[in-house]
Each structure stands twice: as structure tokens, then as C-alpha cells.
Amino acid sequence: MSALIEAPGDRLLAAVRALLEAKGIATPEEIAQRIEQTDRASPAGGARMVARAWTDPAYRALLLRDGAQAAEVMGIHMRGLPPLGVLENTAEVHHLVVCTLCSCYPRGVLGYPPFWFKSPGYRARAVRDPRGVMAEWGTVLPDAIRISVVDSTADYRWMVLPRRPAGTDGWDEAQLAAVVREGDMIGVTVPAA
Amino acid sequence: MMLAPGSAVRVRDDWPEARGPCHIRTPHYLRGRTGTVVRHLGDFPNPEDLAFARPAARLPLYHVAFAPQTVWPDAGGTEILVELYEPWLEPA
Numbered sequence: 001m002s003a004l005i006e007a008p009g010d011r012l013l014a015a016v017r018a019l020l021e022a023k024g025i026a027t028p029e030e031i032a033q034r035i036e037q038t039d040r041a042s043p044a045g046g047a048r049m050v051a052r053a054w055t056d057p058a059y060r061a062l063l064l065r066d067g068a069q070a071a072e073v074m075g076i077h078m079r080g081l082p083p084l085g086v087l088e089n090t091a092e093v094h095h096l097v098v099c100t101l102c103s104c105y106p107r108g109v110l111g112y113p114p115f116w117f118k119s120p121g122y123r124a125r126a127v128r129d130p131r132g133v134m135a136e137w138g139t140v141l142p143d144a145i146r147i148s149v150v151d152s153t154a155d156y157r158w159m160v161l162p163r164r165p166a167g168t169d170g171w172d173e174a175q176l177a178a179v180v181r182e183g184d185m186i187g188v189t190v191p192a193a
Numbered sequence: 194m195m196l197a198p199g200s201a202v203r204v205r206d207d208w209p210e211a212r213g214p215c216h217i218r219t220p221h222y223l224r225g226r227t228g229t230v231v232r233h234l235g236d237f238p239n240p241e242d243l244a245f246a247r248p249a250a251r252l253p254l255y256h257v258a259f260a261p262q263t264v265w266p267d268a269g270g271t272e273i274l275v276e277l278y279e280p281w282l283e284p285a
Binding site for chain 1: 218219220222234235237240254258261264265267268269270271272273274275276277278
């Protein structure tokens with residue numbers, strides 16, 4: 001084991017890639033395609049889905065029923081990725097996503113996780129003191145709103161559908177998507193017009 | 194066994210990590226705690242076997258809700274919603 005860990009990273013990577021091809025698990029083209037897909041994903045993808053859900057009730061229903069299919073509809077490829085669950089924030093409940101075990105994150109629709117999402121501090125505190133964590137982001141919700149912390153431990157990845165901010169009546173999808181940030185879809189922040 | 198939404202369940206107070214190498218997706222803070230099944234999310238290969246390249250049976254996976262105050266008296270949220278595999282759950 002220690003010999004593996006000490007091997008130069010690029011030699012080890014080349015060996016693993018050669019084995020994947022030799023064993024027929026993945027071709028170099030498939031690996032290149034997946035890297036490209038992973039690098040291309042960003043919060044802009046999730047933001048487009050949120051904006052569509054705010055303007056199209058049928059799309060909103062699809063998004064809440066099957067997030068991966070809703071992503072595909074928007075041209076975001078989810079093949080080979082875990083199922084995507086979408087949690088809707090309402091006047092009654094606000095969701096906050098964390099992975100206390102590691103850093104499970106809906107990469108297909110939000111891209112690479114922000115550094116703090118993987119930090120021991122966020123992971124430990126989000127489950128125990130969600131309002132305190134959110135307050136540090138400037139997010140203070142009324143006491144009457146229930147806080148549901150979603151600990152992403154297994155086969156699903158979770159994204160939050162935030163509430164549409166006031167003052168956005170008549171906005172088109174592109175305008176709406178522009179106000180949706182990464183943190184809004186994790187639940188540490190809420191979008192503002 | 195297929196657990197219905199609303200079922201009260203207790204997470205097994207089991208610590209496989211004390212017995213040897215393992216890969217566990219059930220957070221420490223929930224072992225021995227009681228929660229409520231919210232919904233069946235689907236059936237997925239057991240990650241505890243997948244991690245060691247062993248044949249993995251498909252297990253029912255549930256969303257289970259816990260009152261945070263039963264875990265930490267000073268906890269602030271209303272609920273913690275967690276994905277848990279059926280073998281970790283027992284009737285409460």
C-alpha cells in the first residue's frame with residue numbers, strides 16, 4: 001500500500017488508465033469525455049434549472065420528481081451520475097445540504113463543490129447549528145420557518161430549489177438565472193433580486 | 194421488510210469500525226438514535242461491499258428524519274434528513 005501512495009502521481013494515473021482500457025472498463029475517449037463533462041459543469045447549470053422551475057409549473061413538477069431528468073431536459077448530461085433529488089424551499093421550510101461523512105455534492109448541476117463545503121467545520125456545524133452557520137452568510141430566516149438539514153450520506157445528491165425573490169415579476173429565465181448563486185442551491189444563502 | 198413512511202425506527206447502535214476495516218455510510222451521530230421514515234428512495238448496491246469490490250446486494254434506501262435535539266440538546270434546526278440503508282434500521 002505504501003509503495004502505491006509513494007508512487008509519483010502521474011505514473012500511477014497512467015497505470016490506472018492503462019488498466020481501465022486493458023480490462024475494457026473505460027476507453028480513453030470515455031475518460032476524456034467524462035473529464036470534459038465534469039469540468040464544464042458549474043452552478044450556472046443549476047441556476048438555469050431553478051429559473052425554469054420558477055417560470056414553468058410543469059418543469060417545476062418534473063424537477064421535484066426527478067432532478068436528473070430535469071437536468072437532461074436543460075441539456076445537462078447526467079449519465080453515470082447518482083440520482084439527483086431536489087428539495088423545495090417554501091414559506092414553511094428551508095433546506096440546508098451538507099455531507100457530514102465526506103463531500104457528496106450534485107456536481108452534474110453545480111460543478112465542483114466550494115472549498116468550505118468539504119471543510120470539517122461546515123460539516124460538523126451545519127447539522128448541529130444550521131441557523132448559526134447561515135447567519136454567518138448573512139442569512140437570517142424567521143423563527144417560524146422550519147430548518148431541514150439534509151445530510152447527504154448515500155446514493156442521492158441533493159440540490160435546493162430556492163424561493164423566487166420578490167421584485168422579479170415579469171423577469172425572463174435568463175434574468176432570473178443570473179440572481180441564483182451556488183449557495184442558494186446548497187441552502188446557506190437565499191437569492192435576492 | 195419494506196418500511197412505510199411514518200414508521201418509527203432506531204438506527205442500530207453498532208460500530209463495525211471497532212471490529213476492522215470497513216466503509217460505513219451511517220453517520221456516527223445517529224447510531225442508537227430514533228427517527229421516522231419519510232420515504233423509500235430506491236434500492237441501491239450495498240456500499241459497505243462495493244467499497245471492497247465484493248458482490249453487493251441491492252438494499253432499500255430510505256430518507257429518515259431525526260429531531261436534532263435528540264442528538265444534541267443545544268441543536269438548532271427542526272429536523273435532520275438522512276439517507277439510511279435498511280439493515281441499519283430496526284423497529285423502534
